[in-house]
Amino acid sequence: LRKLQVAERLALDELLDRVMVGHIGLTVDGQPVVVPTGIARLEDAVVVHGSTGSPWMRAVAEGTPTCLAVTSLDGIVVARSAFESSLHYGSAVIFGRFERLEGDDKERALEVLTEKLLPGRVAEVRPPTRHELNKTMVLSVPIERWSLKVSDGWPDDSAEDVAGSTWAGVVPLTERAGLARPAPDLRPGVPVPASVAVLTGGVPSRSGRGGRCGP
Numbered sequence: 001l002r003k004l005q006v007a008e009r010l011a012l013d014e015l016l017d018r019v020m021v022g023h024i025g026l027t028v029d030g031q032p033v034v035v036p037t038g039i040a041r042l043e044d045a046v047v048v049h050g051s052t053g054s055p056w057m058r059a060v061a062e063g064t065p066t067c068l069a070v071t072s073l074d075g076i077v078v079a080r081s082a083f084e085s086s087l088h089y090g091s092a093v094i095f096g097r098f099e100r101l102e103g104d105d106k107e108r109a110l111e112v113l114t115e116k117l118l119p120g121r122v123a124e125v126r127p128p129t130r131h132e133l134n135k136t137m138v139l140s141v142p143i144e145r146w147s148l149k150v151s152d153g154w155p156d157d158s159a160e161d162v163a164g165s166t167w168a169g170v171v172p173l174t175e176r177a178g179l180a181r182p183a184p185d186l187r188p189g190v191p192v193p194a195s196v197a198v199l200t201g202g203v204p205s206r207s208g209r210g211g212r213c214g215p
């Protein structure tokens with residue numbers, strides 16, 4: 001049983017580390033609302049960030065009960081019948097109350113969020129200014145009460161359908177980076193950074209504006 005629990009927590013961490021976006025559910029004045037937001041795992045917690053002026057973030061920061069759903073769509077299960085057709089996915093739901101992070105904890109969480117978006121980027125950009133930090137709210141929810149569901153099986157067709165001539169199998173779905181497009185206001189000669197080159201599978205370009213980056 002212990003091994004199973006550890007395996008499940010590892011699977012949860014793998015999902016949280018892979019998926020960029022979560023959906024936070026909360027109730028505001030009796031109205032349920034679900035808000036999409038970027039997420040990152042920081043040890044035994046999930047962190048999110050946004051504007052200090054954001055109404056939903058302020059509500060969450062006050063300790064209102066929330067639910068965070070994280071989903072990865074991994075494939076289409078093509079069964080021999082529409083009834084048995086389904087999806088491969090990893091899906092987690094985390095319940096709890098968020099706490100506001102301050103000081104070093106806040107800055108560490110922001111680094112983790114930036115690295116989640118683009119690994120290696122923190123070392124390539126300037127540190128945030130005091131003004132930027134003041135305008136940003138960072139919240140953390142502990143990974144304590146959660147559920148995880150993983151669907152990764154083959155079609156579960158009836159013997160009658162298997163004996164027939166209809167194709168069955170799985171079509172994997174993955175996210176992949178496209179070609180990096182330089183910003184219209186990029187100064188000539190600014191090279192593509194290593195973080196972007198690694199993400200897109202391209203070689204860092206020295207040519208800047210015309211720089212091609214990708215497969």
Ligand SMILES: Cc1cc2nc3c(=O)[nH]c(=O)nc-3n(C[C@H](O)[C@H](O)[C@H](O)COP(=O)(O)OP(=O)(O)OC[C@H]3O[C@@H](n4cnc5c(N)ncnc54)[C@H](O)[C@@H]3O)c2cc1C
Binds near residue numbers: 021038049056
């Ligand atoms: C993929 C993705 C990633 C995002 N990542 C972040 C992030 O890391 N940090 C961040 O602060 N924001 C992120 N956002 C935007 C986020 O969903 C909110 O829009 C944002 O936080 C501002 O919310 P607000 O304070 O204006 O909303 P509130 O004023 O609290 O919301 C009021 C109402 O506005 C509507 N609303 C708010 N957001 C949305 C939305 N996204 N789509 C449709 N209706 C909406 C809802 O009806 C809501 O009830 C992300 C959005 C997406 C789709």
